[in-house]
Amino acid sequence: GDIAAKFYLNYQERLRQMDQIKEENERSKSALEAKSRFLATVSHELRTPLTSIIGSLELIRSGKIGTLPDTVEPVLDIASRNGQRLAALIEDILDVQRVEAGEMVFSFKPLDVNHLLSEAVDSVSGYASKLGVRVTLHLSAEACYISGDRNRLNQVLGNILSNALKFSIEGGTVTARVERVGDRIRISIQDEGSGIPEGVKDRVFGKFTQVDSSDIRKVGGTGLGLYISKQIVESHNATLDYVSELGVGTTFYLDFDPLRDADSSGQPPHL
């Protein structure tokens, strides 16, 4: 009887502990949700005044409201650049909130992957030449169509391409490629940059994480880009991953299911 009583007491104690843990988990979960809602509200409220500040700076820079001494221009450039950075951070925070609340809206359309990647490469070409990095584009000879949200995928490719450029050394090459791999369509972005150490994949795709904190000052960033990118890609039923070697470079790749034209006439889907 003694042992059974002891066992019963232990059992009761265990149950109590489990309830307590459950309660704590729920409390911290709702605290996290409250925190993320708060961040989203603040970000949203920051947007309007910031847009106005950026607009005013642009107006001053345009010279339409009077000429300024030459010495002012570099200062205005700094203000503008930082305004843009802040705006990008706010958009990222809002995207994280959208993703986590399941409120990110996608508009799926047939997309030509060759076209999608060319467009994304075009839009970073200015940045690339400023950094002295060459971008080469290898498109697929056969037509590759997927179903996707053009703006959101542009955002993902822009993010990965600008990371590739950001972590490249001057004179390096970034290679952007579209190819068939098995029955999937792969977009890959290869750089000859610093590489990513082993065992940090969770952090690379995590929130607010930069693998080497000393990078922050050297190459700015929010640490949100790849987190958001992965969520967007996975919403396309596709995968985002990378392979990397320190000092050699990194290749990020996205694998999509091709769009199957059910009663395929051999023609590409209407765009």
Ligand code: ADP
């Ligand atoms: P951010 O670029 O704003 O820091 P990301 O989420 O885009 O945030 O990237 C997270 C981190 O992953 C980067 O800070 C960097 O440490 C690492 N990383 C991403 N892409 C590369 C790359 N091509 N080469 C080396 N490190 C990279």
